[in-house]
Amino acid sequence: MATVATPRVEAAVETVRVSAYDVPMEETESDGTLEWGSTTMILVEVEAGGERGLGYTYGDVSVAHLIESKLVAEIEGADALSPPAAWARMQAKIRNAGRPGVGAMAISCVDIALWDLKAKLLGLALADLLPRFHTAVPAYGSGGFTSYSNDRLREQFDTWVHEMGFPRVKMKVGRDFSADPGRLTAAREAIGDGVELMVDGNGAYQRKEALFWAERFSAFGVTYFEEPVSSEDLEGLRLLRDRAPAGMSIAAGEYSWDLFYSRGLLTAGAVDILQADVTRVGGITNFLRVDGLAKAHQVVISAHCAPAVSAHACCALETLEHLEYFHDHVEVEKLLFDGTLKPDGGRLVPDRSRPGLGLELKRDDAARYLVHDSEGNG
Numbered sequence: 001m002a003t004v005a006t007p008r009v010e011a012a013v014e015t016v017r018v019s020a021y022d023v024p025m026e027e028t029e030s031d032g033t034l035e036w037g038s039t040t041m042i043l044v045e046v047e048a049g050g051e052r053g054l055g056y057t058y059g060d061v062s063v064a065h066l067i068e069s070k071l072v073a074e075i076e077g078a079d080a081l082s083p084p085a086a087w088a089r090m091q092a093k094i095r096n097a098g099r100p101g102v103g104a105m106a107i108s109c110v111d112i113a114l115w116d117l118k119a120k121l122l123g124l125a126l127a128d129l130l131p132r133f134h135t136a137v138p139a140y141g142s143g144g145f146t147s148y149s150n151d152r153l154r155e156q157f158d159t160w161v162h163e164m165g166f167p168r169v170k171m172k173v174g175r176d177f178s179a180d181p182g183r184l185t186a187a188r189e190a191i192g193d194g195v196e197l198m199v200d201g202n203g204a205y206q207r208k209e210a211l212f213w214a215e216r217f218s219a220f221g222v223t224y225f226e227e228p229v230s231s232e233d234l235e236g237l238r239l240l241r242d243r244a245p246a247g248m249s250i251a252a253g254e255y256s257w258d259l260f261y262s263r264g265l266l267t268a269g270a271v272d273i274l275q276a277d278v279t280r281v282g283g284i285t286n287f288l289r290v291d292g293l294a295k296a297h298q299v300v301i302s303a304h305c306a307p308a309v310s311a312h313a314c315c316a317l318e319t320l321e322h323l324e325y326f327h328d329h330v331e332v333e334k335l336l337f338d339g340t341l342k343p344d345g346g347r348l349v350p351d352r353s354r355p356g357l358g359l360e361l362k363r364d365d366a367a368r369y370l371v372h373d374s375e376g377n378g
Contacts, residue, residue: 011049011080011121013114016072019043020061020372023332030147032174032204039328040371041336042067042105043361044113048080053117053356057109057279058306058329059102064372066106070094072374075110080121083114087285104257104280111283112309116356126357127350130284130316136347137314139307140198143327144171146179150186156327157190166346168196168322170224173213174204180213184220198224205229207236211243218245224273226251237270249273254304256281262290266297273321277304278313287313294319308333308340311348312357323348336366 024038042063043056057063070093078086090110094103119126141160144153153171160166171187173180187197199222205213210228217225225244229236231252241250253275256262262281265271274294278287294301300321303310307330310323325343333340339358341348351358 013046013048013075013078013080013117015047016075016110016374017045018064018067018072018372018374019045019370020064021332021336021366021369022061022371023335023369025328025331028147029145029328030175031145031172031200032202034202035147039332041332042109043336044109045361046075046080046110046113046117048117049121051117051120053080053113053115053120054359054361055109055112055114055116055283056306056309057105057112058332059105061372063102063105063109064374066094066097066102067110068374070097071106071110075114078114080114080117083111083118083283084285086114087111087283100257100261104282108279108281108283108286111285112278112357115284116359119356123355125350125352125354126284126312127315128352130288130313132315133318134315134320136344136349137303137311137320138322139166139325139343139346139348140168140170140196140322141166141327142170142200142305142324144169144183144187145327146172146175146183150183153183154186154190157187161191161195164343164346166195166325166343168198168346170198170200170226170324172202173199173217174201177213181216184217184222188220193221196224197222198226200226201228203227203230203233207233207239210236210240214240214244214248218248223247224249224251226275227254231255231265234264234268234270237265238268241270241272251275251302254280256290258282259286259289259293262293266293266299271299273302274299275302275304277306278310279306280304284313288316291317291319305329306333307348308337308359309357311341312350315350335369336362338362 022040119129249272251273276290303323305326337359
């Protein structure tokens with residue numbers, strides 16, 4: 001009979017390290033409302049009992065400064081086996097600093113690191129430590145930026161579908177209305193008729209414009225229209241949900257900073273598919289709670305980005321529809337970490353042989369992108 005290790009009942013967090021890495025993209029990218037040339041990752045590493053957990057989010061370097069000024073003191077000495085207790089203390093600590101936005105990303109980042117640390121202390125993959133519902137996570141290829149030429153768009157989608165096996169892909173729309181029909185034609189030519197085509201407006205349309213384009217997109221077989229109007233416009237989202245063509249789902253929620261924002265989308269009847277981002281909504285602790293909200297409203301969840309973390313977290317969601325395998329985050333995570341997951345037939349399957357998230361920072365490789373380090377190296 002195999003010997004079962006006695007689980008640790010307490011492990012105080014000994015050190016907290018905060019850093020930020022700014023990774024240039026291959027080219028300037030854009031969607032319907034924004035352009036960018038680099039992606040910034042804020043990383044937190046926490047140590048206890050000889051193990052190191054890591055968590056990250058994507059945002060401005062100011063997230064790192066907020067973690068250092070408000071949260072590190074709350075985490076040092078905390079019980080690494082009780083992330084939700086630390087989460088509650090962090091929420092209280094930033095009450096007057098501001099919880100949405102930077103505050104939510106800061107707490108998400110630390111919370112993920114604590115869950116990763118707990119899983120490592122217990123010798124389990126994070127997907128197994130959490131209340132596992134799935135063994136694999138359906139994913140979709142996401143990119144198709146408005147800055148891409150039609151040839152670049154075809155190349156990306158062809159790779160995702162015919163080499164990586166994704167049964168669904170998503171592209172950005174709404175920057176140049178005159179160009180979008182040609183871009184959709186190129187996308188459909190690249191993927192064929194049997195692959196689901198999704199679009200993301202990033203809030204680029206007014207309500208009536210979005211209704212018009214929903215009809216146009218339907219002619220290309222589009223089944224998912226994300227943020228057709230601003231995610232702040234709950235009435236507009238509800239209008240789109242009620243009047244979009246049959247077979248087209250309306251999605252929003254990637255900018256949900258807490259449960260109350262997610263609940264607002266659901267109680268307004270604003271979405272067919274609720275998005276949630278584990279690196280924004282409050283980390284693993286709050287991400288699991290969003291699943292309960294979605295279940296109560298009979299709505300499914302599409303997880304937004306950060307696939308190296310989201311793949312584990314999504315295994316615990318009963319209402320999971322799919323996970324966004326976002327081009328930029330995939331490239332950044334591959335550059336900075338060992339242990340990232342490769343798609344398997346359009347799914348991500350957490351490695352159960354590696355404890356925690358299964359990630360290790362490639363510190364030497366990452367050093368060239370370092371823009372901030374609490375240890376004074378950046």
